[in-house]
Amino acid sequence: MTAVQLERPTTSRRGDAVFKALATAAAVLILVALAGVAVFLTLEGMPALQAEPGALGGKDNIVLYVWPLVFGTLLAAFLAILMAAPLSIGLALVISHYAPRRLAKPIGYLIDLLAAVPSVVYGLWGIEFLGPRLGTSYGWLEDNLGFLPFFEGPASGSGRTILTASVVLAVMALPIITAICREIFSQTPTLHQEAALALGATRWEMIRMTVFPYGRSGMISAVMLGLGRALGETMAVAMVLSATGVVTFNLISSVNPSTIAANIALGFPEASGIKVNVLIFSGLVLFLITFVVNFLGRLIAARGQIKEGR
């Protein structure tokens, strides 16, 4: 009786320790990788602070070089979200509340298809299809709304303007925002919705009284994440936009501000020496902007979850 071994065999304990160490290492590696992105970009970007005007496209220092790009990035992303956010919330409502149940799933797949299209193909579509078609309507905008600074003109015939680029960005941000919103909307407690309907609310009143208040933080974070995507999107903008690197609010002329990402994509393959550092520095700026936007978006989402928990 005394010979019963109470201890576990040591091999399995060693296996446990090794496996746990591996798993922990993988998790920590992710943190290291994220920190590495910031560190390596800083290392390679810092020499740009001493760059001469020759490497900065004639600008005196790096701040003057990056500022128009930041402006273009923010302008294009802001316009894109202005278009995409209401549309995606509507789309999410179609899937979660308006479409008959049998149709809702295929519609969801269709939206996911939009997310699956590679960005370079969106670029092709923007140049070949969207640009020329929007180009004709830009002439109309210039004639009729030319008193607004946004539509001052002269209208670009090819349509390769910042407005076209933001339409493409909006299409690309659409599926992301829709996916998150639809998830949130379908989680609205059924009892709340039925209570509203039982009180005689119409469907729209029910949505306004139950679905929107419940999903507010989710919707905000979805829009933030879509904004993050629009800020960092590269190829579509690089292909569609004919950029000259100016700061202007004129949305339909052929003189447009460039975006950080597009500028890197266009300049990097041929860049050498200090110009590479300049581009990496602008990439660091882009990284910081998107990091802050995504950080805020996730923070708002996390806040919302805590509220639900109570």
Place this chain on the structure above:
Amino acid sequence: MTSTQDRVAAAPASIPLTRPQLPSWAPLLVAVVAVAAAALPGLLLGWGLAPMVLIAVVIFVVALPTWSSAVEGSRKAQDRLAAALVWAGFGLAMIPLGTLMWQVISNGVPVLSAEFFTYSMRNVVGEGGGIYHAIIGTVIVTACAALISVPIGVMAGVYLIEYGAGSRIARVVTFLVDVMTGIPSIVAGLFAYALFVLFFGPGVRMGIGGAVALSVLMIPIVVRSTEEMLKLVPDELREASYALGVPKWRTITKVVLPTAMAGIVTGVTLAVARVAGETAPLLIIAGDTDSVNFNAFAERMATLPVYIYYSYMQPGIPPEFGQERAWGAALVLIAIVMALNILARFISRYFAPKTGR
């Protein structure tokens, strides 16, 4: 007495119990009228299709709520307005998808041929040539990216659910993984370049660098899907395994992971589909070439998205051949990405564990 009875009898006539309602065919009627009202001047004055559709939608969105507010009151009218707007938005969102697919297919299909799939662009000027080298490059780079990110992503997911659940590190990692999903792809490319420059000197271009950049984008997706799937594994399974004396790591490898396998494979497939279409990081670190390169550790490596970009933007002279090839390659790339997506759905549907609930 008689007066009360009179009042009761008169009540239904003076206060109706139901509100007046538009007939169920009202939206259809308004739609037909709107289309007719837009098409008539449109055809007479020779407008295009787009303005006619736009005007028809505007007429519908204005007319139906107006009629409804006259008959049914403002609340119903608002409801109808919201529904009309939401569906119009859906139609608007389908335009890009429809036109894009149509354009890629109609421009791409004529280009496809046996030569297109089996030739590289080496020594090709003008007509001819193909995407063989780009397909090889995409397969190598994506496979390397998957080799890097799947072990790291799955193990990190295991840590977050099985070991670190609730701990501070786990919460920080979960949050940062979420933030990491938002890293712009071009920044991932710059990171890979900045990393490889330290070892190989300025101007470095190689396939494995592209794989590193893509794994920065891929790891968060793999971690998230692993996490979600491990959460779905019932605790009873783990407890049953522990009760039989199985150590924790054997429980994870033999019970938990196999149960969640279908979901994890789905997540990995979706992640591969996402990065296979990435252009920007590969443009920066993998570069482009006209020849076949099987070695990920040396020299430039062409990939499909980069091939599309250069074929279209720098098509050579005369430009039409390069642009044709770009459309053909775009069709192939979309087909690959869609196939991966469908494969993922197939896996998740047919290999999901039967919970019996």
